[in-house]
Amino acid sequence: MKDKRLKLLFASDSFKGSLSSAETAVILEKAAKEVYGSCDCSSISVADGGEGTVEAVVSAVNGRIISAPVHDPLMKPITGSYGVIDGKKAVIEMASASGLPLVPVHLRNPLTTTTFGTGELILHAIDSGYTDISIAIGGSATNDGGMGCMRALGVRFLDSFGNELEGFGRDLEKVYDIDTSGIDKRLHDCRVTVMCDVRNPLCGDNGATNTFAEQKGADEQTRRRLESGMQIYREIIKRCTGVDCDAVEGAGAAGGLGAALMVFCNGEMRSGIDTVLDLIDFDRRLEGVDLVVTGEGRADWQSAYGKVMSGVGMRAKKNGIPAVGLCGSLGKGAMDICSFGIDSLMTTVNAPMTLDDALDNAEALYYEAAVRMFRLIQVGMRIGSTQNYK
Known part of the structure; x- marks a missing residue:
């Protein structure tokens, strides 16, 4: 032969x-x-949907990095970034805007952090014409149920007096109603893929708060308060949308961002590594x-x-x-x-x-x-x- x-x-x-x-x-x-x-x-850079995902994908397919003005988990202005490939696909690492390393150790407290900046990254990608958006949601500093992210996209979370909440972790316990009428309508024409490899529900012993809040700076009292707030948030989502987030694997990822992306953006939960391997063909x-x-x-x-x-x-x-x-x-x-x-x-x-x-x-x-x-x-x-x- x-x-x-x-x-x-x-x-x-x-x-x-x-x-x-x-x-x-x-x-x-x-x-x-x-x-x-x-x-x-031959070689190809790969990542599993966590840190380094954008860099790996962009490197593998000769994409490029886009910079965007966003807010960090404490709502301080910073410059975030995301990757773009094939003219219509955007790859976002939520950690670029809402990651734990962005918060100084002495200020880490999931009551006072938000995913608002991640929403700004998504909005920037939509404004730039990208309709296929993959979001890696590992490494968050947040436990806000994704409220901050959704608020940046036009969803309003209201307290019992009708006042709009800012979307920090401390606001979970105040949620009384959700107004989705102002959500960016362009999201309906977008494919949103959520790179998620954890199966945690939103609440409970294995939920977002009890599993991850401590590593984000929560003490025991804070953890209990956040879990109580997350249960209130879960019930409001169920009442307003009919979705029980405790029945959805991955809803508790990134302090509940997984739930918000699924419920409000019709996001599809997928394995991070499988998503990356598909993106790089x-x-x-x-x-x-x-x-x-x-x-x-x-x-x-x-x-x-x-x-x-x-x-x-x-x-x-x-x-x-x-x-x-x-x-x-x-x-x-x-x-x-x-x-x-x-x-x-x-x-x-x-x-x-x-x-x-x-x-x-x-x-x-x-x-x-x-x-x-x-x-x-x-x-x-x-x-x-x-x-x-x-």
Whole structure:
């Protein structure tokens, strides 16, 4: 049979604190050519719908970044941004306007934060002519039920006296009625996709407040107050729209922003990694590929649930392509990923070392591990392949 060149596709998540997705691709290509000599290597930046999603998508499809004046979670003016591709698609990270890192540690309190800036990003995208809007809703500083975001889009939340509420977390307990008559009518012509990999309902033990509010700065008293307010908000939504947000998986994401986007913007909840892979046309890039290499900084049981490796692995498996993961470290349950299209895992750590040592030497460790990995794959090719690669 005629020899053919080995075709490799690299699609790793970033290794937080050390290597970017693009940097792993450069190192993998160098290692592959050292082992195989002649081979075809291509790469694509990927993310799972969390931090870095806009950057990854824009990089993968030669999109561009748009800046927009917005307000941060404390309603201070800042410059936010989002990505645009294909002339009509916008990709937004709510963290760009409403993320926890935007709030100084000593000011973190979900009673006093809002998603208003995220609504401003959506509005800017609509004003700019984008009708297909994907929104990554991880990393929020907020627990306002998405009221701030919706207020920026024209929804009015009213107290028992008919006064309009500002849309902070503290306003949940005051909601008495919702007026949607002023919502931006252009939303009806938009496709809104919500990148969400958590299944939390709006309220309850596993709801938005009880699961996430503490990490956003809520003490126990604040948490109880927010949960009580969220229950009031839930009932008002149910009365005004007929939707029970506690029956919707993901409604509690981003402090309830998931619920608001679904109820008021007809948003479709989708896996973050699957949305990203569709945006970057990943299936087409798999055509003719012999091996996919993916990975992340640390693999554990969570890697199998909506993370980059599981998404990439399942797409590779669907197309009959073997896939391997090269990771910084392996934790409990890491090998669960093998049920999601990843054939095996390797780690870059080659000896006992501190995390600081691993981070400081990340590039050298990754390269050495990549060479080991490709050599092992080469052995497998010699044993079982029916083709001769040169």
